[in-house]
Each structure stands twice: as C-alpha cells, then as structure tokens.
Amino acid sequence: QVHLQESGPGLVKPSQTLSLTCTVSGASIDSGSFYWTWIRQFPGKGLEWIAYVHNNVPGFTFYNPSLKSRLNISMDTSKNQISLRLTSVSAADTAVYFCAREKLGGTTFEYWGQGTLVTVSS
Amino acid sequence: QSVLTQPPSASGTPGQRVTISCSGSSSNIGRNSVNWYQQVPGTAPKLLIYSDYNRPSGVPDRFSGSKSGTSASLAISGLQSEDEADYYCAAWDDSLNGVFGGGTRLTVL
Numbered sequence: 001q002v003h004l005q006e007s008g009p010g011l012v013k014p015s016q017t018l019s020l021t022c023t024v025s026g027a028s029i030d031s032g033s034f035y036w037t038w039i040r041q042f043p044g045k046g047l048e049w050i051a052y053v054h055n056n057v058p059g060f061t062f063y064n065p066s067l068k069s070r071l072n073i074s075m076d077t078s079k080n081q082i083s084l085r086l087t088s089v090s091a092a093d094t095a096v097y098f099c100a101r102e103k104l105g106g107t108t109f110e111y112w113g114q115g116t117l118v119t120v121s122s
Numbered sequence: 123q124s125v126l127t128q129p130p131s132a133s134g135t136p137g138q139r140v141t142i143s144c145s146g147s148s149s150n151i152g153r154n155s156v157n158w159y160q161q162v163p164g165t166a167p168k169l170l171i172y173s174d175y176n177r178p179s180g181v182p183d184r185f186s187g188s189k190s191g192t193s194a195s196l197a198i199s200g201l202q203s204e205d206e207a208d209y210y211c212a213a214w215d216d217s218l219n220g221v222f223g224g225g226t227r228l229t230v231l
Contacts, residue, residue, distance in 0.1 A: 037220075046124055047167070047210060049220030064219045098166055106214035107157050107222075108173070112166035 002026045004099050004113035012093075012120050018086040022099030022113060029080050030055050035102040036082040037109065038073065040095040048095075052102060053082065089120045125150065126211050126223035133229040139199040142226045144211030146192050150221055154214040156194040158187055161208045161225075170209070171196060198228075206230045 008020040022036070029036060037052040051073040054060035063071045072085040082099055096117050100109035127145040134140040144156065155174050159167035169178050171187035174194065186197045194213075198205055211223040 039220075045208065045225055047212075047222040047225070049212075049222065062218055065217060104155075104173070106154060107212035107220040108155075108169065109157075109159075109167070110169055110178070112168075115166055 002101060002111045004101070004111055006097060006099050006113045006116040008097065008116045008118055010117065010119065012089050012118060013122050014090055014120055015088055018084075018089050018093065018118060018120075020084045020086075020097055020099075020116065020118070022082040022084075024080045024082070024101075028077070029075055029082065030077045032056075033103075035105055036073075036075065037100045037102045038082075038084045039098045039100055039109070041098065041115070042095045049107070050097075051084065054105075091120050094118065094120045124224035125215065125221035126213065128209075128211060128223035128226045130224065131227045131229065133231055134198075134201045135231045136201055136203065138201045139197060140201060140228065141198075142196045142209050142211075142228070144194045144196070144223050146194075146213060146221075148192060149216040150192075150213040151189065151194055152192040153216060156187065156189050157212045158185075158194075158196045159210045159212065161210065163208070167210060201230055203230050 003025045005023045012018050035052040038050040051063045053073045070087045096115040098115045099113045101111040158171040160170045161167040174189045175187040184200045208225045210225045215221045
C-alpha cells in the first residue's frame with residue numbers, strides 16, 4: 001500500500017519561504033508513470049491544485065498559473081520524497097497542504113497524505 | 123471563488139437518493155473528465171468516482187457519476203448515515219492546471 005506523509009514547519013512568517021516535504025513509502029516515486037501533486041485546502045474548506053511533477057519525464061512540471069512565480073516542485077529519488085517551495089508567503093497561503101499521487105495527468109488522485117497545516121503569521 | 127460550481131449543501135433521509143451537481147465550462151468539464159471526492163472532516167479527500175463515471179475498487183455501487191456537456195453529477199442511492207461528508211468535483215482545465223468545485227456538505231437527516 002502506498003503511503004504519503006507530508007511534513008512542514010507549521011508556522012511561517014509573512015514574506016518568508018515555505019518548504020514542504022512529502023515522504024512516500026510502499027512504492028518508489030520513480031517507478032511507473034505518475035504525477036506527484038501538491039494540493040492545498042483553505043480554512044473555509046476550498047481546495048486548490050498547486051503543482052505536479054511527472055516521475056519519469058525530466059523537467060515535466062506544471063504549476064498553478066496564479067502561483068507559478070513563487071513555486072518550485074522537485075523530486076529526490078534517493079530519499080523517495082517530493083518537495084515544494086513557496087516563496088513570499090502571506091496570510092492567504094494559510095492552509096492544509098496535501099501531497100497526492102495522480103495517475104492520468106489530471107485530477108485523479110488515488111493516494112493522499114494526511115495533510116500538514118501551515119499557518120502564515122508574524 | 124472556485125472554478126467549478128457546486129451547491130453548498132444537500133440533504134436526504136436514509137435510503138433516499140440524492141444528487142450533487144457540478145457546473146464548469148468548455149475549458150474544463152466540457153473537454154476533460156470529471157472526478158469526485160468524498161471528504162470526512164479532518165481527513166484527506168478520498169477518490170470516489172474517476173473519469174466521469176468509474177468507481178475505484180472498494181467504492182460501493184451506490185455511488186455513480188455522469189456528465190453532460192459542461193456539467194457533471196454525483197448520485198448517491200440508498201443513502202446511509204456514513205455518507206455524511208463533504209463532496210468535491212475536480213477536472214483538468216485547459217489553462218494547464220487542476221480545478222475543484224467549492225464542495226457540497228451532505229447531511230443525512
């Protein structure tokens with residue numbers, strides 16, 4: 001069974017950079033053909049797709065156009081992890097951040113992590 | 123404001139059939155498949171329906187999906203108390219990102 005676990009700082013100050021990690025167990029992140037995705041859920045419950053990286057096509061990444069200038073997604077196959085960096089955070093970035101595995105290049109998320117809450121506050 | 127439009131709430135009594143709608147546009151639902159998720163508060167969403175009407179292994183056949191034009195629907199028949207949750211639709215958009223509905227809170231009366 002594939003298991004995903006997000007980790008992050010919990011609290012970030014405005015204007016700082018948020019770094020999140022998704023550690024995968026039960027499967028190698030570079031096996032098969034999948035899209036490792038980050039999604040966030042705001043306190044009011046709305047979901048927002050953030051970005052994905054394809055596990056076997058170098059450089060194949062897509063970012064939410066509204067966030068693209070602040071985002072970077074990457075994979076570390078030696079640690080079986082997917083990372084997300086979001087720069088210049090503000091209170092609007094306060095959310096629960098999920099990582100998920102997608103199989104069709106769209107929004108078919110078969111496996112999800114439990115999510116990690118990130119609060120942006122001074 | 124979400125790209126896909128869902129009613130904020132729905133309700134039904136045990137055994138009833140309820141439907142939840144999801145409205146989009148030609149750049150998302152009109153051109154790409156729709157997926158549905160069930161989320162119990164405090165947990166991650168769970169894939170319920172994929173590619174418009176397919177059920178992953180383990181999802182009861184009480185759950186069904188359909189799509190027509192730029193709208194999609196999730197139907198739940200034989201409503202049970204454990205179906206009380208939030209339901210979200212999702213689709214790929216031609217602007218090259220995923221989009222979600224705002225979610226529908228289902229209450230079993």
